[in-house]
Amino acid sequence: MEWLTPDWPAPAWVRACSTTRSGGVSLGPFASLNLSDRVGDDPERVVRNRTLLAERLSLPAAPLWLEQVHGCQVVTVWPDNGCPPADAALAVEPSRVCAVMTADCLPVLLCDDQGTRVAAVHAGWRGLTAGIIEQTVAALAVAPEHLLAWLGPAIGPDAFVVGDEVRALFIAGDPVASAAFRPTAGRWRADLWELARLRLERLGITRVYGGGACTFSQPERFFSYRRDGLTGRQASLIWLAPTD
Numbered sequence: 001m002e003w004l005t006p007d008w009p010a011p012a013w014v015r016a017c018s019t020t021r022s023g024g025v026s027l028g029p030f031a032s033l034n035l036s037d038r039v040g041d042d043p044e045r046v047v048r049n050r051t052l053l054a055e056r057l058s059l060p061a062a063p064l065w066l067e068q069v070h071g072c073q074v075v076t077v078w079p080d081n082g083c084p085p086a087d088a089a090l091a092v093e094p095s096r097v098c099a100v101m102t103a104d105c106l107p108v109l110l111c112d113d114q115g116t117r118v119a120a121v122h123a124g125w126r127g128l129t130a131g132i133i134e135q136t137v138a139a140l141a142v143a144p145e146h147l148l149a150w151l152g153p154a155i156g157p158d159a160f161v162v163g164d165e166v167r168a169l170f171i172a173g174d175p176v177a178s179a180a181f182r183p184t185a186g187r188w189r190a191d192l193w194e195l196a197r198l199r200l201e202r203l204g205i206t207r208v209y210g211g212g213a214c215t216f217s218q219p220e221r222f223f224s225y226r227r228d229g230l231t232g233r234q235a236s237l238i239w240l241a242p243t244d
Contacts, residue, residue: 001019001022001023001024001033001052001053001056002019002020002022002023002221003017003018003019003020003057004017004018004019004020004152004153004213005017006018006109006150006209006210007209007210008148008150008207008209008210009113009148009207010111010113010115010148011111011113011114011115012115013094013115013240013241013242013243014111014115014118014238014239014240014241015057015238015239015240015241016109016111016118016150016236016237016238016239017057017236017237018107018109018152018153018234018235018236018237019033019035019053019234019235019236019237020033020153020221020222020234021033021034021221021222021223021232021234022221023052023056024045024048024049024052025045025048025049025052026041026042026045026046026049026232027042027045029228029230029231029232030042030045030231030232031232032049033049033052033053033232033234034046034049034223034231034232034233035049035050035053035101035232035233035234035235036101036232036233038067039230039231039232039233040230041232050062050063053235057237059097059237059239060094060095060097060239060241060242061095061096061097061239062097063097063098063099063235063237064078064079064083064084064089064096064097064098064099065083065099065101066083066084066085066086066087066088066089066099066100066101066122067083067084067085067086068085068086068087068100068101068122069085069086069087070087070122070124070126070127070130071085071086071087071126071127071130071132072087072127072130072131072132072134072135073085073086073087073088073135074086074087074088074089074090074119074132074135074136074139075088075089075090076090076139078091078096087100087121087122087123087127087132088100088119088120088121088122088132088135088136088139089119089120090117090118090119090136090139090140091117091118091119091238091239091240092116092117092240093240094239094240094241094242094243095239095240095241095242096239096240097237097238097239098118098119098120098237098238098239099120099235099236099237100120100121100122100235100236101122101233101234101235102122102124102152102153102154102215102233102234102235102236103215103222103223103224103225103231103232103233103234104124104154104155104160104215104216104224104225104226104227105122105123105124105127105154105155105192106123106124106128106151106152106154106192106193106196107120107121107122107123107151107152107153107154107236108120108121108123108133108136108149108150108151108152108196109121109149109150109152109236109238110136110137110140110147110148110149110150110238111147111148111238112140112142112146112147112148113146113147113148114146115240116240117140117142117240118238118239118240119136119139119140119238120236120237120238121133121136123192123196124192125162125166125169125170125190125192125195128170128192128195128196128199129166129169129170129173133196133199133200133203134199134203137200137203137205143204144203144204144205145204145206147205147207148205148207148208148209149196149200149205149207149208149209149210150208150209150210151193151196151197151208151209151210151211152210152213152236153213153214153215153222153234154192154193154213154214154215155192155214155215155216155224155226156191156212156214156215156216156217157180157182157189157190157191157192157193157194158189158214158217159189159214159216159217159226159227160189160190160191160192160216160226161184161187161188161189161190162181162187162188162190163187163188164187164188166188166190167181167188167190170195174198174199174202176198177195177198179194179198180194180195180198193210193211193212196208197211215227215234222234
């Protein structure tokens with residue numbers, strides 16, 4: 001099983017990773033470590049994949065899997081069971097594992113430099129324009145100079161093509177966002193990593209790490225919805241490990 005570990009100066013008890021598609025038991029378009037039970041994969045194989053993930057990462061508890069809706073809802077009070085409809089989760093207690101699943105959208109992991117709170121954000125272009133990063137940062141309730149962010153695997157700027165309406169939504173919120181778009185055959189190539197960085201910087205968060213791992217261009221390594229249509233989902237997770 002392969003995963004990406006953020007290269008950032010977070011406290012040692014802040015644990016985080018982003019999975020790839022390798023190391024699981026799913027077959028066909030879901031091969032092999034598909035972690036989503038909402039894409040048509042065999043449910044038993046998904047359960048086995050999640051079990052393998054928990055074992056390999058030594059997770060302290062099952063992750064909170066969200067029903068992601070491309071909105072700006074943040075889970076701050078954890079439910080006893082079920083998958084709440086939201087696109088971000090925040091934890092301030094050890095052993096609560098925040099998780100988001102992606103297959104081209106951008107996962108953003110956040111923590112404070114004292115290691116007292118963490119969050120995972122599902123930030124596709126709809127979520128970014130809806131304000132999911134802003135809502136999550138507000139919910140963290142930490143001064144921006146004390147926050148760190150890591151940008152996980154997403155569709156890269158050479159592969160992510162959007163129309164005028166998407167570009168207009170970003171520029172309406174921040175004219176500087178025009179720098180994240182390049183013209184191509186009457187449409188635009190968009191840089192999700194740069195769009196997220198700009199939003200984080202506007203909030204005062206300057207310690208931003210990661211970016212650059214393109215899901216679309218690495219079929220052997222990542223699931224990609226835009227490339228394959230029917231496909232699995234990788235996950236990005238963050239949690240506070242017990243310190244006693």
